[in-house]
Amino acid sequence: MTELTSQPWFWPTLSVVVALPVALLVLTEVYQWLARRESSYARPVLLLRNAVLPALALYILIDQLNDSDVEATWPRIAATVFGFLLILFALSGANAALFGEARPGSWRERLPTIFIDLGRLVVIVIGLGLLFSWVWGTDVGGLFAAVGVTSIVIGLAVQSAVGPVIAGLFLLFEQPFRIGDWLDTSEARGRVLEVNWRSVHIDTGNGIKIVPNASLATGSFTNLSRVTGAAFQATATLAFSPGDRPATVVEMLRAVADALPSKVADLPSKVSALGAGEYRVSVPVIGPSDESPTKNLLLHRVWYAARRAGVRLDGVEPQDDMTxxxxxxxxxxxxxxxxxxxxxxxxxxxxxxxxxxxxxxxxxxxxxxxxxxxxxxxxxxxxxxxxxxxxxxxxxxxxxxxxxxxxxxxxxxxxxxxxxxxxxxxxxxxxxxxxxxxxxxxxxxxxxxxxxxxxxxxxxxxxxxxxxx
Known part of the structure; x- marks a missing residue:
């Protein structure tokens, strides 16, 4: 290992192998952030990621040959450039074949882009190693061994920090929710605005809550937008006097619920007597965004309807005195x-x-x-x-x-x-x-x-x- 690390080309090459993937991942996140905001800087960042950085890495690798015993002839340089472009072409074709026309809901469509980028980087590193071995006759076995040992050491050192990130990535692969879905988590309840490999941005109606993917992957949450029935149910529980006739209360509650403007027209409301004067009202609405307004309006109108029906909401005797x-x-x-x-x-x-x-x-x-x-x-x-x-x-x-x-x-x-x-x-x-x-x-x-x-x-x-x- 000492002989290998003492080679003049080792550290520049290792820096390319380690720094290039990290830089590409960072630029990918920056590009996606700018693209979501339709920034004019998105295209320059994309050019930097796809062309400038790979060309710089190739230049550094080729430049190391000046310090070696290998003669840097123009045919070999041309073969290296051609081989590098061929690797990129093969990766582009494989990406188009595997993920370009992925069926909705398939594993290819759900696979997070960061996994694709990591796989692409691994293929590029291996391809460059083989290319330098074939064209320049370089022994890259020691380099791969050093990179492997370094990766193991780094992985063991940061496993506690990387573990939650990996859990979050697998959460993205499973895709239990999408942008626009409503989530009810231990930390926030609201509509999903943005999903990336680090966190989920949830609009709570009172600000944007940033929830790490790791907390969602290791905890439990409810996707309110994925219901098993025909519509989302806005549910409220109301209490009346136990002495009120259940038939009268149920009829009154159903009439109020059916007249709500947010109720789905073709689906009936449901009223269930829970005992001890409590009743549960379920109103079918389009989605979770209608739940809170529907419940508020239901409770508001029930107060008036209860007085007209002569039933005692919350045990209070109804009375409309002639003032x-x-x-x-x-x-x-x-x-x-x-x-x-x-x-x-x-x-x-x-x-x-x-x-x-x-x-x-x-x-x-x-x-x-x-x-x-x-x-x-x-x-x-x-x-x-x-x-x-x-x-x-x-x-x-x-x-x-x-x-x-x-x-x-x-x-x-x-x-x-x-x-x-x-x-x-x-x-x-x-x-x-x-x-x-x-x-x-x-x-x-x-x-x-x-x-x-x-x-x-x-x-x-x-x-x-x-x-x-």
């Missing part, structure tokens, strides 16, 4: 409709206050109303539903107006009503309203006129050409 402001508003509506104070007070006494969150459906298109609803606070958006299910706005029902006019005629409504803001409606059953309407012809005319106006508005929205004709 002085709402009572005064009800009396003003009665006066506007031509009713005396006594009649109005009787209707208010028989009615029921119902509160709706913004976006909730107050009146479904095609339904037969069971009550006349007077808006005491807030406003409603009237809509017409097209054949494809799209809702088209056709007007507003503001404070003092009413919906459910066809409750008395028992006809289906052509218009739906959605709460445009937090809205309070005084709902009066048809059996209570009917005698009052019969005894007040002016009120009957107002209700009939409202029915005609809203029907025409719905017809014009659904078929403008027919309505003009």
């Amino acid at each position: 002085p402001h709402l009572a005064a508003q009800a009396m003003r509506i009665g006066a506007r409709l031509g009713l005396d104070d006594e009649t109005t007070a009787a209707l208010v006494e028989a009615g029921r206050l119902e509160s709706y969150a913004e976006g909730e459906i107050v009146q479904a298109t095609g339904s037969i109303p069971k009550a006349l609803g007077f808006v005491l606070d807030g406003e409603l958006q009237l809509t017409a539903t097209a054949r494809d299910g799209a809702r088209m706005p056709i007007g507003l029902v503001q404070t003092g107006d009413f919906i459910g006019a066809t409750a008395l005629t028992r006809q289906r409504v052509l218009t739906g009503a959605v709460a445009a803001a937090e809205t309070t409606v005084l709902s009066i059953p048809r059996d209570v309203v009917a005698p009052v309407v019969q005894s007040h012809p002016g009120l009957a005319r107002q209700i009939g006129g409202t029915i005609d106006i809203r029907r025409r508005a719905a017809e014009e929205a659904l078929d403008p050409e027919k309505s003009r004709a």
Whole structure:
């Protein structure tokens, strides 16, 4: 070994064999980093990696021949350059054949590029050794032995540091997740933005979390984007009083979940009774990114729906008291409709206050109303539903107006009503309203006129050409 290391060509050659692979790996990472950011420096770095550094290494190796007993003739130099280019051509062809058209999901498609680069470097080193042996008659056996011993020593010295990196590389080879997937790890939860051989960049919604591949390889995590069912399930658990009828609670929760805008249209929501007053609601959504908004909206709307259904969310007794402001508003509506104070007070006494969150459906298109609803606070958006299910706005029902006019005629409504803001409606059953309407012809005319106006508005929205004709 001493005779070998004392050779003048040994250390320059060893530096090429060791430094060239490391430099190429570093430049590969720099190039990929610049390419992801579409930097103009990516092409110069690529040229440095693919041409300048290999040419410099070849020059250093050939220059060592000046200190040897071998005659450096031009044919030998030309043969060396030709052999080096031939090695590069063979590697390029092998790379195109093996990995250029790899099928999605195959091991060739999943193999990390760093493994390919390392294999390419090993082939280049072996090829250069054989090339110098054939063309120049150099004994490279001792050099390979020295490099092998050096590699073993270095590997033993840094095995604790390299081990996690290797584990991370094998994680990339397995590819349990891709860019854009949502991960739930012990360190972060969010969407994968970037994956390299060192770490995974996860967008948590509150910054970018850098998670080392080694921690993912040695720990456990959940890929939220790879679900076994038809859609991702946004799940929430809610508690009611154990004395509430389960059928009433389940029906109310399912109605709220099915009306959420982020729910997948063709899949049903699921409500499970867990016992002790707890219920689990599962809403099918497109992906994990919709989970948090869906759960927030579900919990928000359930508060209003529970009060309307008369069930006790978190054990709290539901109550919608008639405040002085709402009572005064009800009396003003009665006066506007031509009713005396006594009649109005009787209707208010028989009615029921119902509160709706913004976006909730107050009146479904095609339904037969069971009550006349007077808006005491807030406003409603009237809509017409097209054949494809799209809702088209056709007007507003503001404070003092009413919906459910066809409750008395028992006809289906052509218009739906959605709460445009937090809205309070005084709902009066048809059996209570009917005698009052019969005894007040002016009120009957107002209700009939409202029915005609809203029907025409719905017809014009659904078929403008027919309505003009």
